[in-house]
Amino acid sequence: MARLCARPDCHEPAAATLSYEYATSTVWLDHLSDERHPMNHDLCGRHADRTSVPRGWQLRDRRDVVPLPLFGDNALAS
Numbered sequence: 001m002a003r004l005c006a007r008p009d010c011h012e013p014a015a016a017t018l019s020y021e022y023a024t025s026t027v028w029l030d031h032l033s034d035e036r037h038p039m040n041h042d043l044c045g046r047h048a049d050r051t052s053v054p055r056g057w058q059l060r061d062r063r064d065v066v067p068l069p070l071f072g073d074n075a076l077a078s
Ligand SMILES: [Zn+2]
Pocket: 005, 006, 007, 010, 011, 012, 043, 044, 045, 046, 047
């Protein structure tokens, strides 16, 4: 079953997972998690990009962290 954006009136496929921790007033955006967690929210890319946090909270977008490439452009050339 496809996972959709959690925002009302949005029917885009989920592309990111939002999670938060009250103790540290932090909100995280990650690539869509494999497992749905009741404390997390799935968001489409558009709504993930528009995420804003309350005053005093910090937003950590971890989607830009690119994993080390296992297969570079030259992998097949050598
Ligand atoms: Zn959305």
